[in-house]
Structure formats: structure tokens, C-alpha cells
Amino acid sequence: MGQDKARLRYRGEPLANWIARLVEAAAGSVTLIGNPELGGIPDLYPGEGPLGGILTALRHTSADWNLIVACDMPEVSAEFLTGLLAAAERSGADALLPEGPSGQPEPLCAVYQKRIAGALEQRFAQGIRKITDALEAVAVARLPVAELKPFQNVNTPEDWARYAGR
Numbered sequence: 001m002g003q004d005k006a007r008l009r010y011r012g013e014p015l016a017n018w019i020a021r022l023v024e025a026a027a028g029s030v031t032l033i034g035n036p037e038l039g040g041i042p043d044l045y046p047g048e049g050p051l052g053g054i055l056t057a058l059r060h061t062s063a064d065w066n067l068i069v070a071c072d073m074p075e076v077s078a079e080f081l082t083g084l085l086a087a088a089e090r091s092g093a094d095a096l097l098p099e100g101p102s103g104q105p106e107p108l109c110a111v112y113q114k115r116i117a118g119a120l121e122q123r124f125a126q127g128i129r130k131i132t133d134a135l136e137a138v139a140v141a142r143l144p145v146a147e148l149k150p151f152q153n154v155n156t157p158e159d160w161a162r163y164a165g166r
Contacts, residue, residue, distance in 0.1 A: 005072040005154055006035050010163060014038055015154070016071040026081035027067045033057050035071075049129045050108055051120070058117035065089060070108035072154040074163050080150045084143065085111055093141035094119075097132075100148045107131035109151055113138075 006016035016038050024030040032040030033053045041060055045052025054068055067085050069076060088096035088111035095112045097105040108131070116138045123134040145151075154160045 004035075006032075006038055008072075008154065008160060008164075010074055015074060016040075019069055019071050019073065019076065022076060022078045022081060023067055023069050025078035026085055027063075029063070031057065031060060032071075033060075045124070048124075051124060051129050051131050051134055054107075054112065054131065055117060055120055055124060058112060058114055058120070061114055064114055066112050066114060068108065068110055068112055070153060073109060073151060074154065075152045076109060076150045081109075084109070087111075087143050088141070091141035091143075092139075094138035095135055096141045096143055097135075098143045098145045098151075100145055100151060105132055105142065106145075106151045107135070108153075 006014060008015045010018050016032060016035060020030045020032055032038055033056050034040055034043040034046070036042055041056070043053050044056040044059065050070070057066055057068060065085060065088055067081055069081065084096065084098060093113075094116045095110060097107055097110045099105045119137040120134050123137055128134050152159075154163065
């Protein structure tokens with residue numbers, strides 16, 4: 001993308017703050033990972049990808065269930081996230097990943113149990129960086145989602161052009 005997506009202005013504020021407010025509305029609290037300048041805590045594994053950010057979140061949380069949402073999904077809603085969290089709590093699994101119509105899991109808009117931090121850290125120490133590969137060590141539930149809208153993320157300037165100015 002060529003710039004920090006967390007800082008992109010969306011609806012009058014940094015995109016990360018917009019997402020954080022949605023997560024807080026759904027979960028009751030929020031912690032930003034990786035961007036101290038936006039009020040977050042530093043990533044324990046900078047440059048190691050999203051799995052490092054998830055591990056950082058699970059190490060800093062006191063909550064059993066943790067709603068993890070990437071900072072670049074402007075179409076996600078508090079209502080969707082509330083439903084995701086409720087489904088996770090009912091699932092009995094260690095993690096709940098929504099999946100779009102194609103069956104592709106969305107690990108960056110998912111719910112994780114704090115208790116899996118150790119298992120994920122073991123996989124991380126083995127060099128695994130892909131979230132879904134790391135999750136092979138725990139019980140994962142899938143939640144089919146009829147549309148992709150909540151997962152639309154911003155990876156290119158063309159993607160951002162759809163949202164800029166809102």
C-alpha cells in the first residue's frame with residue numbers, strides 16, 4: 001500500500017480508531033496492537049506478520065475470549081462482531097473463524113481463546129507464520145458467512161479509493 005493503513009483517515013479519524021470503536025462496542029473493551037502512536041501497545045514480534053500481533057494480544061489480555069480484527073476492514077460492523085463473539089462463546093472451540101462463501105477462513109476477523117497462546121507460540125517458535133497453519137494445533141470452529149462485505153480490506157491504493165472521503 002505504501003503507507004500505514006492504521007493512519008488512513010476514515011470518517012474523520014484514523015482507520016484503526018474506527019475499527020477499535022467497533023470492537024469496543026461489540027466486546028466491551030479494546031486494545032490496539034502495534035501502533036503506540038495511536039494508543040496501542042507495541043507488537044512483541046515486529047515484522048513477523050499478523051500471527052505475531054495475535055500472540056501479542058493474547059499475552060496482554062485478561063479476557064478469555066478475544067475478538068481480533070485487522071485495522072483495515074472498514075466494512076465490518078459492531079453488529080457483525082457482536083454476533084461473531086456470541087457464536088464463539090457457544091462453539092466450545094479454542095478459536096472461531098468466519099468463512100466467506102468460498103469457504104476461505106478469515107483469521108484476521110475472528111475470535112481466539114486466551115488459553116491457546118502457548119500452543120500458538122510453540123508453532124511460532126517452529127517458524128510457522130501463517131495463522132491458519134498455527135491454528136492446526138488447537139480446536140477451531142468455522143462460522144459460514146453469506147457475504148464478504150465485512151471482510152473487505154484495504155491492501156492497495158485502488159482498494160482505499162473506494163473508502164477515501166467517507
